[in-house]
Amino acid sequence: MTARGTPSRFLQSILQNGVGRYVCQLKRISLIFSKKGQGSLGVRDFIEEGVVDFAKNSPGTVVYISPQSCRIPKIVAEYLNGNVKEETVTNKTSQEIAELITKLSNQSGLEIIRIRKPFHTDSPSIQGQWHPFTNRPPSIDPVGPQAK
Amino acid sequence: MAACRALVSRAVLPLHFHHVCRGVMLTHIREKKRWMKAYTLIMERKRKMEGPPPPKPRSQQPNFDYHAEVEAFSARLQESFSVELLKTAFVNTCYLRSEEERRRALGLDLETTTLNLKDNGKLCVHGQQFTKGFLSDWCRGSFPSLPEEGVAAVVGHLTGSEVMCHVAQNLAVEDLTMSAEFPVPDETLQGTFFAVIGALEQSSGPVRAGLFIRDFLVTQLIGKDLFDMWKVVDPMGLLVKELTLKGIALPEPRLIRSAGASTVLPLYFVGLYSDRKLLAQGPGETVLAAEEEAARVALRKLYGFTENRRPWDFTAPREQLQKPSAQALTSG
Numbered sequence: 001m002t003a004r005g006t007p008s009r010f011l012q013s014i015l016q017n018g019v020g021r022y023v024c025q026l027k028r029i030s031l032i033f034s035k036k037g038q039g040s041l042g043v044r045d046f047i048e049e050g051v052v053d054f055a056k057n058s059p060g061t062v063v064y065i066s067p068q069s070c071r072i073p074k075i076v077a078e079y080l081n082g083n084v085k086e087e088t089v090t091n092k093t094s095q096e097i098a099e100l101i102t103k104l105s106n107q108s109g110l111e112i113i114r115i116r117k118p119f120h121t122d123s124p125s126i127q128g129q130w131h132p133f134t135n136r137p138p139s140i141d142p143v144g145p146q147a148k
Numbered sequence: 149m150a151a152c153r154a155l156v157s158r159a160v161l162p163l164h165f166h167h168v169c170r171g172v173m174l175t176h177i178r179e180k181k182r183w184m185k186a187y188t189l190i191m192e193r194k195r196k197m198e199g200p201p202p203p204k205p206r207s208q209q210p211n212f213d214y215h216a217e218v219e220a221f222s223a224r225l226q227e228s229f230s231v232e233l234l235k236t237a238f239v240n241t242c243y244l245r246s247e248e249e250r251r252r253a254l255g256l257d258l259e260t261t262t263l264n265l266k267d268n269g270k271l272c273v274h275g276q277q278f279t280k281g282f283l284s285d286w287c288r289g290s291f292p293s294l295p296e297e298g299v300a301a302v303v304g305h306l307t308g309s310e311v312m313c314h315v316a317q318n319l320a321v322e323d324l325t326m327s328a329e330f331p332v333p334d335e336t337l338q339g340t341f342f343a344v345i346g347a348l349e350q351s352s353g354p355v356r357a358g359l360f361i362r363d364f365l366v367t368q369l370i371g372k373d374l375f376d377m378w379k380v381v382d383p384m385g386l387l388v389k390e391l392t393l394k395g396i397a398l399p400e401p402r403l404i405r406s407a408g409a410s411t412v413l414p415l416y417f418v419g420l421y422s423d424r425k426l427l428a429q430g431p432g433e434t435v436l437a438a439e440e441e442a443a444r445v446a447l448r449k450l451y452g453f454t455e456n457r458r459p460w461d462f463t464a465p466r467e468q469l470q471k472p473s474a475q476a477l478t479s480g
Binding site: 014015016019020021023024027028030059060061062064066076080081082122123124125126127128133138142143144145 | 210211213216217219220221223224225226314315317318319320323362363364366367368370371400401402403404405417419421455456459462464
């Protein structure tokens, strides 16, 4: 819709991630799929081939595999800031699911909405923020406390 | 026609059946279901009356393996915790008490069912002492001219429940905490986080624990102003004291700029001069407010807590490991 009609946020990071050490923000990923349904074929292939490598490469993320009788296979990603993201992966190939999971593990948990400014700084001014009195010669000398 | 086919008892086996609730089976009918509207309205009314369901801890929701989560916790932070110490750090006294009461209420024999868990009291105290000591040392090192009350205020802000709970919640400590109530109260969460730091110090040593505190607690100071954390009632008095300690002439306030004196939003700039040299200037809506602000700006300059100060060093220590061995080779 429009900028005011849709939510928006400022560019930020969780707990100043990256300033000290980088912490992978994905804490838990659950693969919900069916053992027999044809929509879960890609997920089943991914579980055979790629999920163990992914789990080894990201030791900070816990991977849960839960086969259930469901019509639509899902990937549920939980992030450190508490956000939960669900993606349906019906009829996706194993390669696409692998890319999706890499994308999820590279995200921070913040919502994917319009970012108002593509920059953020905590020290916006080094020499001092300009105001109309900067560099203006004073019209009178400094006035001391007036005796009343 | 539809009505007479709708409800069938269990004794007769129709071709396709499905359960609505225990004891009632329905045949599949493609017509509009007469009971659906009443059922939906009753469930909506029930939901509205009861309100939202109470929040459940993550450990009681599906897909949660405690041991795997604890190992992932230590891997995520790139620290090697000893798993027993870490698991002890998450166990709170209130949890042990509530578990024992629950077991007693269930009538279980106390000898056979003693909890083998230790609580995190000692680790919590140890972690708290270490954190406060490390943060005070870091503060004094980064701001050598900051007085003791300032250091205490900054350390108190960083180890206070707001900041600690914010950090703990965003590091997934709340998921792993074992406590009696959910949502975990702030003091319990703060205690658990201190216990985690204590466990880290006992597993990996004070250097690694210091780096952990620097990476997660000191970063919360970024973008913060000194006087947000340290409530100073009389900045002018403090400034006078600081300057007399240094032997500099006392500050004299002078009105430098003024604009809109008779309007709703007047603006005054007051400068503080010591020995005819400008120390600092500050704006305000009244002359007194401007003088106080100028005193605060002067204090910030004195303590080195300005917005344009040199950023702190958060680099990962790598070269420190190589230097001692090089020295050993050359000397030996």
